[in-house]
């Protein structure tokens with residue numbers, strides 16, 4: 001089966017970007033969408049995020065061969081319940097959640113017998129909502145598919161082909177492994193940003209407003225990440241608890257070692273680490289994770 005009709009449930013940053021990307025890059029696929037929030041549905045219609053914004057979830061999925069749930073991970077089960085009765089036989093159900101193992105369990109429970117192929121486009125911004133999406137968000141970015149070992153191979157291939165059609169690079173991964181890798185590369189970095197911006201703001205009393213006034217460079221970069229959607233990130237940490245706590249334990253040990261090095265005047269340890277991390281930055285840039293965010297690098301960003 002090749003995909004001809006996609007239904008997008010949740011029309012915020014990711015759902016809206018998928019809708020725009022399909023219309024831009026695979027226009028032969030028809031797009032319908034629905035969001036629980038009436039204001040989002042109205043704005044999605046105004047922006048043309050999908051060809052048809054529906055009044056109900058049932059109408060959106062009625063003849064879809066691919067349904068993609070683009071809601072916060074804590075809302076996946078509710079979204080699955082909303083489509084359950086109307087889901088066509090044989091349709092692929094996927095999602096874009098930032099954590100995978102617990103979402104897959106929730107979807108299997110809500111949609112017994114459905115063809116469920118979870119996925120995670122590793123692309124986003126700190127913005128959210130129906131005004132945030134853009135068609136090139138997924139260009140040259142990874143989309144990690146985490147099918148169960150007994151998943152329908154043709155459905156996995158169809159979904160991988162769909163994401164490649166949107167410009168992404170598809171990769172297959174075990175869900176638990178995905179959750180550990182993303183805890184390292186995405187979840188803990190966000191937690192660090194939330195923490196440092198929170199700490200700096202708490203220190204405003206001491207610094208009398210100077211943290212915000214003089215924030216440039218490093219702190220400013222952290223504030224972009226720390227501006228990310230609170231609902232989304234609350235749900236990520238609650239659903240990827242084990243992997244996040246494991247990586248956080250290791251991070252805390254490394255931080256304590258740095259604290260000791262600073263206290264002891266151990267410059268070699270600091271220099272060695274900073275040399276190593278500088279080389280890692282070079283590798284990341286060389287591996288060409290092109291940043292498709294339209295405002296990336298702009299002065300007002």
Ligand SMILES: NC(=O)c1ccc[n+]([C@@H]2O[C@H](COP(=O)([O-])OP(=O)(O)OC[C@H]3O[C@@H](n4cnc5c(N)ncnc54)[C@H](O)[C@@H]3O)[C@@H](O)[C@H]2O)c1
Nearest residue numbers: 010012013014036037071072073075097098124125128129
């Ligand atoms: N933001 C990112 O950078 C990013 C990147 C990759 C994956 N993701 C994942 O994508 C998903 C969506 O994130 P987003 O950034 O698009 O969020 P968003 O807040 O921009 O959009 C989510 C939308 O889902 C709607 N919604 C909530 N509950 C619903 C329900 N039960 N039924 C229907 N609609 C519902 C909301 O009204 C909202 O419009 C999350 O699971 C997130 O983890 C986010």
Ligand SMILES: O=C(O)C(=O)C[C@]1(C(=O)O)C=C[C@@H](O)C=C1
Nearest residue numbers: 098121122123124125126185186
């Ligand atoms: O670029 C950003 O602003 C993001 O936070 C995107 C990012 C990431 O951490 O890389 C955030 C969450 C996702 O699940 C995938 C991508």
